[in-house]
Amino acid sequence: MDIFQNQLMDWYQQHDRPLPWKEEKDPYLIWLSEIILQQTRVAQGLPYFEKFKAHYPDVTSLANAAADEVMKLWEGLGYYSRARNMHATAKYISQDLGGHFPTTYKDILSLKGVGPYTAAAISSFAFGLPHAVVDGNVYRVLARYFGIDTPIDQTPGKKRFAELAQALLDTSQPGRYNQAIMDFGAVQCVPKSPKCTACPLQDCCQAFQEDQIERYPVKSKKLVKKDRFFHFLVFEHEDTTFIQRRESKDIWLHLYQFPLIESDQFIKTFSALQQQSDWPNWIPQPTVGEWSLSKPFKQELTHQRIHAFFFKISLKAAPKSIPTEIVTTERENLTKFAFPKIIDLYLKDNSLYLKLL
Numbered sequence: 001m002d003i004f005q006n007q008l009m010d011w012y013q014q015h016d017r018p019l020p021w022k023e024e025k026d027p028y029l030i031w032l033s034e035i036i037l038q039q040t041r042v043a044q045g046l047p048y049f050e051k052f053k054a055h056y057p058d059v060t061s062l063a064n065a066a067a068d069e070v071m072k073l074w075e076g077l078g079y080y081s082r083a084r085n086m087h088a089t090a091k092y093i094s095q096d097l098g099g100h101f102p103t104t105y106k107d108i109l110s111l112k113g114v115g116p117y118t119a120a121a122i123s124s125f126a127f128g129l130p131h132a133v134v135d136g137n138v139y140r141v142l143a144r145y146f147g148i149d150t151p152i153d154q155t156p157g158k159k160r161f162a163e164l165a166q167a168l169l170d171t172s173q174p175g176r177y178n179q180a181i182m183d184f185g186a187v188q189c190v191p192k193s194p195k196c197t198a199c200p201l202q203d204c205c206q207a208f209q210e211d212q213i214e215r216y217p218v219k220s221k222k223l224v225k226k227d228r229f230f231h232f233l234v235f236e237h238e239d240t241t242f243i244q245r246r247e248s249k250d251i252w253l254h255l256y257q258f259p260l261i262e263s264d265q266f267i268k269t270f271s272a273l274q275q276q277s278d279w280p281n282w283i284p285q286p287t288v289g290e291w292s293l294s295k296p297f298k299q300e301l302t303h304q305r306i307h308a309f310f311f312k313i314s315l316k317a318a319p320k321s322i323p324t325e326i327v328t329t330e331r332e333n334l335t336k337f338a339f340p341k342i343i344d345l346y347l348k349d350n351s352l353y354l355k356l357l
């Protein structure tokens with residue numbers, strides 16, 4: 001145990017990555033960085049952290065922000081429930097806790113959107129509390145170093161790794177130790193092609209010694225992704241177009257989209273699309289003019305694969321009775337709304353954003 005800890009801390013002494021939230025002691029900013037970095041690479045998360053810190057330097061300013069503004073700032077980062085939970089938690093801290101961030105592991109863990117990993121990170125970084133982080137990096141490093149083949153996606157494996165991680169924690173400097181093991185997993189013991197030949201831990205690393213690096217960490221289930229086909233209807237009349245906020249809890253809650261027809265396969269012809277039962281009834285068929293179809297766009301989510309097709313449809317006349325959930329907007333104002341990444345890609349590709357230049 002001590003050997004691992006010493007080797008790791010020696011490695012960290014030489015490879016400490018300077019990041020803006022390291023050495024930070026303000027639990028609000030640490031929490032912000034941890035929520036942004038969940039399922040996100042550091043390079044991608046960094047500008048978002050700077051942006052949020054500049055807009056909302058403390059928990060009260062984030063709590064008082066408009067939901068649409070928070071979502072717009074978050075746009076492009078994915079996993080949007082993080083932004084919604086973060087906003088709700090900021091309101092809770094601001095209104096119910098008098099703006100004071102909780103100071104114990106248990107109270108931090110009870111915050112919405114905060115799991116054991118994030119609670120351990122915040123409590124060790126901000127308050128020096130002895131709680132070991134366990135994330136994908138930690139599973140990988142420990143599974144390889146100790147040659148553990150218990151599946152990490154089942155309860156016994158999770159328990160075993162959590163106990164081992166806690167036993168390995170350097171309780172005299174828990175924050176620094178947690179940073180070290182996360183950085184080691186992110187920089188040295190990376191998922192594909194780890195830098196074993198230049199690794200100071202290789203003498204004691206079981207996976208390396210047995211030439212079994214690819215084997216670890218072990219997972220029991222193979223993720224099966226569901227394919228979904230989204231047909232977005234980009235109606236245009238003169239300079240205006242029509243969008244709506246997603247209210248279903250499915251994916252992309254509270255982001256904006258064009259009116260959507262979803263099916264379990266690609267609808268190849270425009271006439272077939274017009275015959276779908278969920279064709280918007282506020283667009284009478286006689287008003288439909290010329291149309292064109294975009295190239296396909298694809299976005300991989302954790303459990304699903306989204307295939308998107310955009311039908312740009314000009315209208316001969318403005319729709320007469322538009323439902324309340326539909327937002328009529330000038331095309332050049334689309335940049336003010338937060339869209340899922342796949343729609344952003346379409347808008348950029350379609351040069352609509354360029355009209356602003």
Ligand code: SF4
Nearest residue numbers: 189196199202205208
């Ligand atoms: S030797 Fe390779 S697998 Fe083992 S800890 Fe180092 S980088 Fe990871």
